[in-house]
Amino acid sequence: MSEADTAADNAAGTAAAGVRLEHPEPGIALLRLARPQNLNALGDDTVAAIARLLDGIGADPAVRALILTGEGKGFCAGFDLGLAADAPGSAERGETAAWMRRQEAFAALVTRLRALPQPVIAAVNGPANGAGLGLALAAEIRIAGRAAKFNAAFVRVGMSSCDIGVSWLLPRCVGLSRAFDIMLTGRMVDAAEAERIGLVSETVDDAALLPRALDIARAIAANSAFGVWMTKRGTWANAETGSLQAAIELENRTQILARTTGELAHAAEQLLARRKRAAQGNT
Known part of the structure; x- marks a missing residue:
């Protein structure tokens, strides 16, 4: 199989898993979560596909900045709750161990984003819930469309809001008291409040979100x-x-x-x- 065929197969596989990598301009990569039918919620295949793409981006010196966004009306609705009754992996290794492997795979997306040599711009185009909030927080720069909203969703379904780095990252963005408010109540933070408290650096009209993210990426790519x-x-x-x-x-x-x-x-x-x-x- 040729390199072109392999690349085509990999692209088809990641698209089927609900993620798509684009190169809108030289030096700029755009990673788009592409499961709009469920607000880009994350399943195991999607997490694995994102991890593979991030590894490739990190190894590509031609990429100078990465934009992370969602397709449709959502940024990322977090963990796909439709999988809550489905433990990954083999049953003989135990349910708790299987869930720990799943948890570690999700959390590793945050450390992968942080480890990239390229800065990451999260263009938050809609709900960023739970793990979606974690992905947004892992970016160096966050900008929001007017439709963006954020919450630590897991506390509302019997889990802890301390998930995939949120308990470390959020207080450093908004301060400890505001972080506790958001994480303990699970309430929604709209785009205007997110900008006011420093969760995002700016809010723009929804139609202007990707153009603004590209402006920032170009400014980064122009530097050493x-x-x-x-x-x-x-x-x-x-x-x-x-x-x-x-x-x-x-x-x-x-x-x-x-x-x-x-x-x-x-x-x-x-x-x-x-x-x-x-x-x-x-x-």
Whole structure:
């Protein structure tokens, strides 16, 4: 089988699982959850397909930024409750063990998104519930359409809202008191409130959501790939650092490492050349 045939088979498989990878512009990938009939709820096949695609994106140096969004009227309704009575894997290994493997697979999507060298922009186009909230929180930048709404859904169906990183990520976005409010009540947070409390960086009209996400992705892609990667990695690392001095120590070493790429020297040469041309034009 040729590489083209293999790629076609992989694309067909991920589409059947409810996820689609697009490349709307050079340097920009768009990962679209594509189960609109159930607001892009996540099943086991969908989670596995997303994981494979994220691994491929992370290994592709041509991709400089990733947009994550949903098809239709929803971003992601979280875990597909239709699977609640279905334990994955073989029965002989035990129901609890099977559910733990499922839980770990879902949660690993968050750490995969964080580990990507490319920044992730979540373009939240509708409900982001439960695991959908977790996926949105895993993105470095979140923007919302007017129809977006968020909630920690599992507390309303007998489970904990502490799921796929939400208990770590949400307080860092909105503060501990607001996070407790959202996680303990399971209430919906609409787009306007999400922007007000810092859950998203901005809210736009629904029709403008993807164009705005592309604008942000272009701005990221215009910068140094290594510098962007180190900015993402360093900021996440320092979110867990215990002191200002430790954060500065990491920053100092990152800047010296970035200098070895030669891109700073190139930028300085370009700046000096522009200044020289401007000076010559004024004489």
